[in-house]
Amino acid sequence: MSSPKHKLCEEVHFNSFYLEHLQSASNFAYYKGGDRDASLDYVQDAFQKIWENCSKIDPAKAKTYLFTTINNLFLNLVRHQKVVMAYAKASPYRDQTNLNPEYLMEEEEFKEKLRLAIEDLSPEQREVFLLNRIEDKKYREIAELLDISQKTVEKRMSAALKIIREKIDQVNF
Amino acid sequence: MDKENDILKWFEGELSFQELQNKYPGEDFSTLEKAAFYSKQIQVPTLDAQKALDTFKARNLKKETPKVIPLNFKNFLRIAAVLVVLLSSSYFLFFNTTSSFSTAIAQTETLTLPDNSEVILNAKSKISFNKKEWKKTRNLNLEGEAFFKVTKGNKFTVNTEEGTIEVLGTQFNVKQRPDYFEVHCYEGSVRVSTQSKDVILTPGKSIRVIRGQVGIIENFNLKNPSWLARESSFDKVPLWQVIKELEVQYDISINASSVDNTQLFSGTFTHSDKNIALQSVTIPLKLSFKIDGKKVEFYNHGSN
Numbered sequence: 314m315s316s317p318k319h320k321l322c323e324e325v326h327f328n329s330f331y332l333e334h335l336q337s338a339s340n341f342a343y344y345k346g347g348d349r350d351a352s353l354d355y356v357q358d359a360f361q362k363i364w365e366n367c368s369k370i371d372p373a374k375a376k377t378y379l380f381t382t383i384n385n386l387f388l389n390l391v392r393h394q395k396v397v398m399a400y401a402k403a404s405p406y407r408d409q410t411n412l413n414p415e416y417l418m419e420e421e422e423f424k425e426k427l428r429l430a431i432e433d434l435s436p437e438q439r440e441v442f443l444l445n446r447i448e449d450k451k452y453r454e455i456a457e458l459l460d461i462s463q464k465t466v467e468k469r470m471s472a473a474l475k476i477i478r479e480k481i482d483q484v485n486f
Numbered sequence: 487m488d489k490e491n492d493i494l495k496w497f498e499g500e501l502s503f504q505e506l507q508n509k510y511p512g513e514d515f516s517t518l519e520k521a522a523f524y525s526k527q528i529q530v531p532t533l534d535a536q537k538a539l540d541t542f543k544a545r546n547l548k549k550e551t552p553k554v555i556p557l558n559f560k561n562f563l564r565i566a567a568v569l570v571v572l573l574s575s576s577y578f579l580f581f582n583t584t585s586s587f588s589t590a591i592a593q594t595e596t597l598t599l600p601d602n603s604e605v606i607l608n609a610k611s612k613i614s615f616n617k618k619e620w621k622k623t624r625n626l627n628l629e630g631e632a633f634f635k636v637t638k639g640n641k642f643t644v645n646t647e648e649g650t651i652e653v654l655g656t657q658f659n660v661k662q663r664p665d666y667f668e669v670h671c672y673e674g675s676v677r678v679s680t681q682s683k684d685v686i687l688t689p690g691k692s693i694r695v696i697r698g699q700v701g702i703i704e705n706f707n708l709k710n711p712s713w714l715a716r717e718s719s720f721d722k723v724p725l726w727q728v729i730k731e732l733e734v735q736y737d738i739s740i741n742a743s744s745v746d747n748t749q750l751f752s753g754t755f756t757h758s759d760k761n762i763a764l765q766s767v768t769i770p771l772k773l774s775f776k777i778d779g780k781k782v783e784f785y786n787h788g789s790n
Contacts, residue, residue, distance in 0.1 A: 331542065332535045340530045349531045357542050401529035407520065424524050431525065446525040451498055470497065471490050474518060481517050 321367040321375060330372075331360055334379055337448070341458075342383050344443035345436045347396030359383045380458045387436065396432040396439075400424060423481070430480040438473035441466055489513070497522060586614030589630070591737040592757070594713070599624075603642065604635040608661075608713050610734045631661040633711050636674075648695055649680035658687070659711040663734075666727050667695040670706060696724065716757040722750040728767055729784075736760050738777075742784040745773055 320326045335356065342352035359382040363370060370378050406420050431439060444450045444458070452470065456463040489510060495501040503519055589595050589607045597605045597613070600620045605613060611630020619625065624642040636642045638655035648667035651660055656674025661667070669678050671687035678685050678693055683700045685693055694701040704721070712719035718731050726747040729740045735757050753770055755763035761777075768775050768784065776783045 328539060331539050335535045335538055336533055339533050343530050352531070353533065353538065357538070357545070360542060361545060398528050400524070400527045404524075404527035407523050420524075423520055424527075427521050427524050428528070430521075431528070443525070443528065445497055446522065447528060447530065449499070452494070467494055470494055474493060474497070474521075477521050478517050481521065 320372050321363065321370055326372075327364060327367065330363075330375060334376060335360075338379055338383060340448065341380060341440060341444065342387075344440045344447075345383070345387055347398055347432060347439070349397070355383050355386050358386055377458060377460050381460050384459065398428050398432050400428065426481045427477065430477045433480065434473050434476060438469050438476070441469040442473040442477075445470060493518065583616055583618040584614055585617050586612060588612035591733075592735055599626075601637055601639055603637045606633040606714060608632060608734075628660055628662060630663065631659070631713070633657070633659040633714060649678055652677040652679070663727070663730055665697045666730070669693055670708075670711060672708075672710065696727070712754060713757070717754050718757065719754045721752050723752070724748050725751050725767075725771065728755075731755075732763065732767065736763065738780050738782050740782045740784060744783075744785050745771075 321330065338356045338359065339352050342355045343349065346352055346355070359379055362382050363375060363379060406417065408416065411417075431442070434442065440459075441452075441455055444455050445452070450458075452463050452466040456466045459466070492501055492506055492509060493515075496503060496506045503515070506515060507513075587595065587597055587607065589609055589611050591610050593609055595607045597607065599605060599615070600617065601624060603624070607613065608631035611628070611632055613626050613628050613632060615624075615626035624636075624640065625645070626643070627645045629646070632644075634642075634644065634653075635657045636653055636655050640654070642653050642655070644651040644660055646660065646662040646667065648662055651658065651669055653674060653676045656676055657672040658674075658676045659668075659670040659672070661669075667680070669676060669687060670692040671689055673689055675689075676687045678687060680695055680700055681698075685703060687693060687703065690705055690707060691703050692706050693703050706721065708719070718728075718735065720728055720731075724747065725742065725745070728751045729742055729747065732738065732755065733740055735755075738760070749771060751767065751771060753766060755766045757763070764775050764777075764782065767773075772787050773784050774787055776785070
């Protein structure tokens with residue numbers, strides 16, 4: 314009977330853990346840092362930490378460990394470069410039947426403002442906002458992932474929404 | 487505050503946009519609604535997980551193996567040795583209050599015990615006792631022969647291999663040599679306990695145990711042990727015991743294999759002249775002797 318603690322040390326288990334969480338970890342790093350290329354590096358670094366410390370990590374907590382490690386890697390960095398977000402190509406407009414050029418232009422304009430507003434959020438606010446939006450995560454799940462309280466998640470989310478709303482409406486004037 | 491919470495609920499999917507709008511009819515949530523919609527379209531880089539894993543494996547990975555520090559017995563022994571030295575030396579410094587005195591061949595020594603009792607050690611003898619306990623129990627160990635002048639007080643015990651002697655305050659002589667044990671009482675009374683017998687000696691009485699055999703109580707009429715006057719006196723003592731005493735007093739080794747060494751000897755030999763002493767033992771028994779350095783041989787008259 315091998316102790317479950319060392320499950321991560323076995324290559325098979327580690328690989329499946331890696332494949333399962335790579336994408337979401339990379340997304341998370343991207344939400345936080347907004348840097349396409351760098352985010353994968355952070356994630357790889359974090360996985361390496363897990364591999365190296367596999368005997369000390371409770372497999373049940375490995376996911377949280379992964380995300381908090383990524384978080385910490387960011388903390389160690391000097392506040393990073395410019396955050397660059399982008400929309401997926403061929404993303405539909407809200408009213409797909411309305412092909413009025415004026416409407417399309419308005420929507421493009423809105424999207425641009427939104428993008429800038431998101432880029433301007435603090436990493437903490439952005440990660441919460443995008444985890445909720447893009448991954449449809451509940452605040453409780455986000456809290457668990459980041460090892461913070463749900464209250465904190467909600468505060469960050471509220472702040473993020475407030476900033477986004479202000480920025481978009483302000484520019485509208 | 488409520489509105490903020492409701493907006494949060496809406497974003498979490500707990501509340502529909504319609505419900506929110508109905509709850510706060512005066513508010514315009516269109517910006518947030520649009521933001522909620524379009525923010526979903528932000529593209530995240532999709533990864534080829536398998537490829538990423540391969541790159542990951544190409545990294546220089548090393549598992550942190552728990553360090554194994556072998557139990558180092560040498561170090562253990564080192565520490566143990568230091569502890570033993572410390573403990574035993576401190577034991578000797580603080581607790582060992584045993585005093586012992588011994589004499590060599592042909593040497594006598596007079597000692598005064600803490601209670602002013604006097605002990606005179608005959609040649610090749612040793613006493614030891616616990617200084618600290620002495621006030622409570624006057625208890626000492628004896629190997630060899632000693633004359634005791636015990637001051638009055640509580641029980642005074644002499645332990646020997648052959649038996650113990652208990653007194654209150656007397657003068658007595660104890661002779662304990664291999665296979666030979668003899669107690670003379672000169673004053674007061676002495677209780678002698680051997681393995682097989684308990685006797686009480688009164689002044690002028692003595693008892694002797696030879697090779698475990700307890701003899702009868704005998705009378706004697708000396709005021710002091712003769713060896714205090716640098717003589718050894720014997721009264722029907724087997725020759726081998728007399729030889730032992732000669733060896734103790736003169737640092738010689740006597741070979742008496744050709745003679746009957748169980749014959750009894752009564753008499754005295756001096757401690758001051760080897761030749762006279764040997765003569766005083768051999769002549770009454772009709773023996774002769776030869777001296778060769780430290781070796782002495784006894785043989786029967788006429789033979790050799």
